[in-house]
Amino acid sequence: MIQFSMPEQVLDGSLGDTATTRYSYSLNTDFAPRGDYLRDIAALPAFAVITGSADESLVAAQY
Amino acid sequence: MVKKMLTMIAISALITFEVVVLLVVTYPIKKLPPIDSLDFDTALGQDLSDLPETQPVTMRDGNTIAVRRYGAGGVDKPLLIMVHGSGWHGMQFHGLAKELATQADVVLQDLRRHGVSPHRRGDIDYINQFEDDLADLIKATAQPNQKVVVLGHSSSGGLVVRFAGGEHGEIIDHAVLLAPFLKHNAPTTRKKFSKMGTCTSATPDWAVDLEYFPHNGQEPSWYDPIQYAGAGFRRIFG
Numbered sequence: 001m002i003q004f005s006m007p008e009q010v011l012d013g014s015l016g017d018t019a020t021t022r023y024s025y026s027l028n029t030d031f032a033p034r035g036d037y038l039r040d041i042a043a044l045p046a047f048a049v050i051t052g053s054a055d056e057s058l059v060a061a062q063y
Numbered sequence: 064m065v066k067k068m069l070t071m072i073a074i075s076a077l078i079t080f081e082v083v084v085l086l087v088v089t090y091p092i093k094k095l096p097p098i099d100s101l102d103f104d105t106a107l108g109q110d111l112s113d114l115p116e117t118q119p120v121t122m123r124d125g126n127t128i129a130v131r132r133y134g135a136g137g138v139d140k141p142l143l144i145m146v147h148g149s150g151w152h153g154m155q156f157h158g159l160a161k162e163l164a165t166q167a168d169v170v171l172q173d174l175r176r177h178g179v180s181p182h183r184r185g186d187i188d189y190i191n192q193f194e195d196d197l198a199d200l201i202k203a204t205a206q207p208n209q210k211v212v213v214l215g216h217s218s219s220g221g222l223v224v225r226f227a228g229g230e231h232g233e234i235i236d237h238a239v240l241l242a243p244f245l246k247h248n249a250p251t252t253r254k255k256f257s258k259m260g261t262c263t264s265a266t267p268d269w270a271v272d273l274e275y276f277p278h279n280g281q282e283p284s285w286y287d288p289i290q291y292a293g294a295g296f297r298r299i300f301g
Contacts (some may be wrong), residue, residue, distance in 0.1 A: 004150050013107050017255050020177050024186040027176065031149065032195045033222040033228065037245045040228030047238035057217075058242050062250040 003027055113249070114157055122175070122199045129153070129178055130200070131171045134164035141165035141210035141237070144200060148217030152178035155216070167212065170204055174219075191229065193222055198231035214239040219244055 003022045010019060023031070033040040051060040083208055119127035131153055134140070143163060144157045153171030160169045175196055176184055187193065197213070205211050213235050215223035220243020226232060 008197075010107065015107070015154070015271065017193070018152055018154075020152075020185045021299050022185045023149075026085055026190050027185060027187045027233070028193075029190050030187060031218045033224040033245055035246070037221075037224065041245075042225045043228040044224060044238055045227065045232075047240060048248060049240045049243065051242040055242055057253055058244070058251050059253055060075050 001025055089142075109154075109158055111154060111157055114154065115162075117173075117179075120172075120200055120203050122196050126175070126182075128175055128196060128200065128206075129173045131160070132204075133160045133169040133171075134167060137168065140207050141167050141212045142170065142201070142205045143212045143214060144170045144172065144197070144204070146172060146174065146197070146213065146215045146219035146222060147177070148219055165291045168204075168209070172198070172200055194226050194229045194231055197222075197226055198234060201231075202236055210236045212237040212239060214241065215243065216241040218244050 001022060001024055005020055005021075006019055010016060011021075048062050051058060051063060053060045085287040089268070098271070115131045115133065117129035117131055120130050121127050145160060146151055146234060147155045156171050156282060160171055163169050173179075173181075176182070197225055201211055201213075211234060213223050213226070215238070220240040223238050223240060224243060224245065225233075227235065243251075
């Protein structure tokens with residue numbers, strides 16, 4: 001199980017009640033590729049990746 | 064005598080089991096400390112005044128998920144299913160869906176156990192249920208011979224990758240991955256996120272979680288996947 005530290009700005013906002021701040025193990029596992037993610041990637045049909053060079057979480061140049 | 068001893072052992076085991084269950088059930092879930100997070104002003108300031116009503120779509124288990132539809136559709140335009148990132152819901156894509164509605168038959172979904180007042184928020188019945196739901200949604204909304212495009216943001220970028228490698232992967236024609244999360248130690252993931260881990264549960268998931276978010280020998284801190292989503296929000300709406 002994981003828990004998200006969502007900003008209070010989000011939780012206290014008008015849509016705060018619609019946020020989901022915790023995931024069970026099953027959900028968290030399903031919400032990502034399998035461990036051998038390159039195998040899943042190899043199965044993709046034609047695809048596009050859109051990401052930003054200033055992304056705080058991901059490294060665009062590594063895709 | 065033996066029977067009596069076995070009875071005592073059975074009672075003792077039962078009491079131990081009940082205590083363990085009680086501890087798990089009553090384990091306190093601490094509120095995480097506030098963090099210096101991303102700027103959500105633009106995302107939260109989105110105009111939702113013309114948000115379409117949700118429509119239920121029935122899944123294979125008889126339960127429904129909520130979708131919002133944009134555009135007139137037609138087989139000459141692709142079906143575009145947009146799947147939101149961690150912690151949020153389909154409303155994330157409202158502005159983008161309106162923009163794309165002239166070019167595609169757009170469907171926003173709230174993933175199962177997300178969105179407005181879901182049953183058992185944040186949990187699913189089995190691993191791969193999201194894949195089954197996505198397959199059911201495509202089958203319920205795609206017209207014959209219509210091209211199917213699935214767009215996933217952040218964790219759902221990862222979900223779309225997972226879907227492609229799973230048993231239903233052949234039913235999509237194109238994928239669009241917005242800042243897809245692949246794995247905690249993938250080269251695309253910034254290290255500061257891969258090193259943050261937490262476990263808020265006393266269930267056996269504990270060991271798996273620590274492995275999933277390795278803490279490099281440090282005391283586990285907290286993990287903040289919403290920042291993945293936040294980065295994407297800013298790209299889409301900023």
